[in-house]
Amino acid sequence: MKATTSTTGSFSKLYCTVFGHQYNVTKKVTKHVKEYTCKCCKKQLTTNSNGCLTELTPTFREINSLLERVHSKRMMRLNQKIAS
Ligand SMILES: [Zn+2]
Numbered sequence: 001m002k003a004t005t006s007t008t009g010s011f012s013k014l015y016c017t018v019f020g021h022q023y024n025v026t027k028k029v030t031k032h033v034k035e036y037t038c039k040c041c042k043k044q045l046t047t048n049s050n051g052c053l054t055e056l057t058p059t060f061r062e063i064n065s066l067l068e069r070v071h072s073k074r075m076m077r078l079n080q081k082i083a084s
Contacts, residue, residue, distance in 0.1 A: 012040040029064045030071045 016022075021043060027035040029046075035056060036045040044056035046064060054060065 012042075016041050016043070027064075029068045033064060033067060035064060 016038060021038040022040050023036040023045060024039050025034050026037040026044075029035065032051065033047045036053070037043070038045075045053045046056045046060050048054045048060070056064075
């Protein structure tokens with residue numbers, strides 16, 4: 001048995017319009033850059049270079065994955081330095 005969820009989307013949007021989005025951090029890209037998803041309507045936001053929240057567009061997703069790679073590489077090098 002599958003529950004129908006076709007009405008949930010529009011209801012969530014209405015909820016968000018009235019009460020505001022319920023953002024959860026879904027990904028930590030760097031110390032300062034995070035990705036957020038609204039648990040109601042699944043709208044995604046990210047922190048841009050100015051430190052402001054902006055909609056997570058494909059361009060920002062690309063920038064974030066690049067940032068993440070650079071950041072994790074740097075952290076790895078830092079950890080190695082501490083270990084040795
Ligand atoms: Zn929302």
